[in-house]
Amino acid sequence: MTLFVELAPEAAAVAVEVEVTAPVANTADVLVGIIESCPSSETSRYQAAIAIQQSMAESISTYLDGGTPVPLLQPDTLYTITVNYNAIDTEPGTSPTTTSVTHSYRFRTDSNPPASLDSYVLCSSPDQAERFVFYEDPLDIIFNDSSVFTLFSAYGYQLASDLRAADGLPQGSPSMDLLGGSPSPLQAFEGVGTATYDSMLALAQQLPCVSGSLSAYLNQRYTAPVALRPLMGYTFDLVTVPPAPPASPPVSPPAAVRPLFRRSFTTGRYASLYALAAAFEPAAAKIVHRTLSSPLSFPGSGSVQTVMDAVIEQAFVAAGEQALAAPAANAISLYWLSTPGGFVPHAILVDAIEPLWRYRPEPSFDTPISTDPSFRIVTIQPTPSLEVAEAAASPTQASVATFIVSTGGTRTVALFRPGFAPPPGGTTVSLRLHRPASAVYGNGDEAALIAALAIPAEAPWEGDHV
16 A cells, blocks of 8 residues: 655654554555655745746736836936946956946936927828828828827927818818827727837747736827818828927028928818719719720739839720820720620720729838748838729639729729620629728728629620611
């Protein structure tokens, strides 16, 4: 019989005796006893290790808290940082010598806040000098984090937005809005952080002791409470309240005042993508049928190709069409290709007076070293905010193989896939405006129908008889 006993003696115990009282008849030839002890030094070591682990976990969790602003230094203050350390000389053949060393350095904080917010802003929509902005779309400024508001508050300023129209008329909304007001107009969302933050987050997520309390880095989205008007130029500034003094002494003549942050843009005639799509209803009802003597040919490959307007015009002229005039109104044309077996649908030309293809800046990760995919950098890239797509049930059922887009985004050529032939009763090809979802700007996936085009099995003139 084997019997295991666990004994927890009191702290004052110095010896332990074991006595077997049952059974009385001792028939065992050998009695083996083993005592495992835990000295107080091991207990102290274990408690110290737990304390260190908890402290490290707390430090990591505190740092990976989503980018909460850290305590700031005082403005216009001289600081001294002193480092004391011991240098040990272990030259071979000599006894180690220890030397105490002290190093200090000083710095003074600025007496004025930053003169520019460019390094604190990731991107914006509308972008600088953007045209044809939907006047009911939100005006969004994406900040790296919320620390910039704490920074300006430490200097005694608040950040505010200021919108001015080109005609000088008052806006239908407050011309100035405090970004640091209460309740805060900022919206936090999981975005991109500094390289240190993102790298440490990726490593810490593999540690079970801290992974449950970590937060992805939080960027901040500010949506200005403004009401824009159609066909109007606007200047949007971020300023301080009260106005901050110039960063340098006055000069003569006075230097131009540069705002903290500025976006200039122009609205179009349409309120939204839905209004732009609805503007094609008359064009869809008056679709024009035209012919080509040879197929359209464009350089490049891919489902979407962007080329200059001149390249599109040259392709149509080479295929037997006349030179395309600049669109004066929204229009849709269906082109039929002449073949030995008759005419077959070849392409749809969509002309618009405002761009159907648009882009906005968004942060994205890039891997500049192909051999090291773990090394990533954040770059601001143009990302589609509006595009033309076919409303097909699946890619395999799509009738359009390629979209050719002019650089201005107002002209679109939808090339049918090779071998496309409508059934005897005809078919319907639906084109729509599509805005992809964006976590940065907080919009969901949106789409609006441009036109549901009835494509007959044969060209309209093929049934004509004299």
